[in-house]
Amino acid sequence: MIRAHAPLPLLVAVLTVTFALSPLFSAGFNGFAAEQFPLPQVDPPVQPAGYAFSIWGVIYLGLIAGGLYGLLRAPDHPDWAAMRPALAVSLGVGTFWIAAANASPLLATGMILVMAASAIRAMLRSGSDTPWLLVRPIALYAGWLTAASGVGTGVVLGGYGILSAQSAAFLCLSAVLVVALAVQTRRPGEWAYPAAVVWALIGVIIANAGGPNLPVIFLSCLGVALLSVRILLTLMKEPK
Numbered sequence: 609m610i611r612a613h614a615p616l617p618l619l620v621a622v623l624t625v626t627f628a629l630s631p632l633f634s635a636g637f638n639g640f641a642a643e644q645f646p647l648p649q650v651d652p653p654v655q656p657a658g659y660a661f662s663i664w665g666v667i668y669l670g671l672i673a674g675g676l677y678g679l680l681r682a683p684d685h686p687d688w689a690a691m692r693p694a695l696a697v698s699l700g701v702g703t704f705w706i707a708a709a710n711a712s713p714l715l716a717t718g719m720i721l722v723m724a725a726s727a728i729r730a731m732l733r734s735g736s737d738t739p740w741l742l743v744r745p746i747a748l749y750a751g752w753l754t755a756a757s758g759v760g761t762g763v764v765l766g767g768y769g770i771l772s773a774q775s776a777a778f779l780c781l782s783a784v785l786v787v788a789l790a791v792q793t794r795r796p797g798e799w800a801y802p803a804a805v806v807w808a809l810i811g812v813i814i815a816n817a818g819g820p821n822l823p824v825i826f827l828s829c830l831g832v833a834l835l836s837v838r839i840l841l842t843l844m845k846e847p848k
Contacts, residue, residue, distance in 0.1 A: 616692045617683040623699035624675035628668035634706045640713050640760075645767025653821045654762030654777035656755075656811025663752055663807055670745030671699070677741045687735020688742060694733060695746060698726035698753075713767065717760045724753035728791055731801060744800045751804025754791070758784035759808070777824045781812065785831040792838055799842050802835040809835075 631637070639655055642648035682688045702723050709716035727750035734743035762780035766773035788805045795801070809828040816825050 616696065617679045617688070620692050620696050620699070621675040621679040623696055623703065624671045626703045627699045628672055630703050630706055635710055637706045637709050640709065640716075640763055640767070644713050645764075647767055647769050649763050649767045649773065651815070651819075652763050652766055652773050652777065653816050653819065653824045654759050654766075654773070654780055654812065655815060656759065656808050657815040659814075660808055660811030663748070663804065667745065667749050667752060670741075671749060674741045674745045677738070682737065682742075685735075685737055687737035690733040690735065691730040691742075691746065694726045695730035698723045698730065698749075701726070713760070713764050717757075717764050720753065720757050720760050724750065724757045727753050731798065732791075732794055739798075743798055747795075747798045747800035748804045750791075751788070751801040752808065754788055754801075755784055755805050755808030774821060774824065777812075777821070778827060781809075781824065781827050781831070784808075785827070785834070788831070788835060789838075792835065796838070797842055797846075799839045802839050806832050806835050806839070 639658075640649065642650045678685075678688045678692075701719050705716060705719050705723065708719055727746060731743060731746045731750045734746055736743070758780040761783075762773075762776040765771045765776035765780070770776070771779065784805065788802060792802050809831045812828045813825055813832070816828075
């Protein structure tokens with residue numbers, strides 16, 4: 609039964625649904641359009657291959673399942689309560705992100721940084737109750753947003769001529785790797801967060817495989833190796 613004094617669990621559940629449905633109420637988003645920038649960005653090296661964005665299907669389903677379970681079965685559970693304010697902020701901003709991205713890359717980049725920071729906070733504040741419904745969907749979401757923040761920032765830096773496209777890619781992917789390793793250190797047992805970053809970095813490697821972007825490819829490979837080793841070490845330590 610849903611308790612009458614559970615407005616935050618209800619808000620999170622509603623926002624997971626509005627966030628997941630938001631692509632249906634816009635033109636969709638397949639990356640910033642080249643003509644949205646003073647210097648058109650055609651296949652920027654920081655951007656993963658298109659297939660990598662399919663992870664959103666898993667993220668949406670996980671967040672909806674977790675939001676509904678938390679509302680119906682754990683509205684007052686302390687393992688769930690601590691993360692809800694931060695998650696609500698991330699999902700609330702995210703509901704309007706695609707519309708913002710199609711209108712203004714600068715606004716969208718600022719928004720996704722807020723989304724990522726809030727999602728990471730929610731992950732770090734999540735308890736250990738029913739991890740497949742609580743922390744794991746949030747961790748996957750936070751990991752992808754960590755990578756997406758770097759991608760968006762890199763495209764903007766290149767598109768406005770602040771850095772070359774390759775320099776922007778190298779700088780922003782370096783930042784993604786530093787943040788990912790730092791967050792993973794804070795919660796080493798939650799492998800879904802680094803797994804999402806690894807998924808994005810593999811997409812960057814594939815997207816650059818046919819071009820002269822060896823520094824970007826090398827950095828992405830280094831990130832995949834470091835994060836994957838730490839994922840494996842975590843899984844080996846889990847109780848059988």
